[in-house]
Amino acid sequence: ALMEIVSEPDLRSSAEAAECMKKLRQILRYIGSCDGDMEKGSLRCDANVSVRLKGSSTFGTRCEIKNLNSIRYIVQAIDYEIQRQIEILESGEEISQDTLLFDVASGKTKVMRSKEDASDYRYFPEPDLLPVEVSQDKIDLIQ
Secondary structure (H helix, E strand, C coil), rough: CCCCCCCCCCCCCCHHHHHHHHHHHHHHHHHCCCCCHHCCCCCEEEECCCCCCCCCCCCCCCCEEEEEHHHHHHHHHHHHHHHHHHHHHCCCCCCCCCCEEEEEECCCEEEECCCCCHHHHCCCCCCCCCCCCHHHHHHHHCC
């Protein structure tokens, strides 16, 4: 079955994203939800990346890197994308809100498609997929 997990924008580095995915994969394996085999497509990561000036509370324009299939590629893609966005902003240009792919051969992100506005990134619940609710008793048992 397809499951989509969406988090708040609270990760600050590729290392944090990697740790989050490792823990998530460990939990999903433990509860038997999936085998976590990223290379075979059992688990994928779409990473939204934006940079902002130090001290600013406003998020920058985000780009979404689709279908990352290993922890190593998550780190490489996010690190590359952070640097790419910094270079664009430091040159006085603006970030284009795009959906990106990560090319593992070049180590670079590439535009897959452009987003016209921020609403294109909104999460829309799938009416055929029911929410998964884990009881506190189950959480306590697993812990």
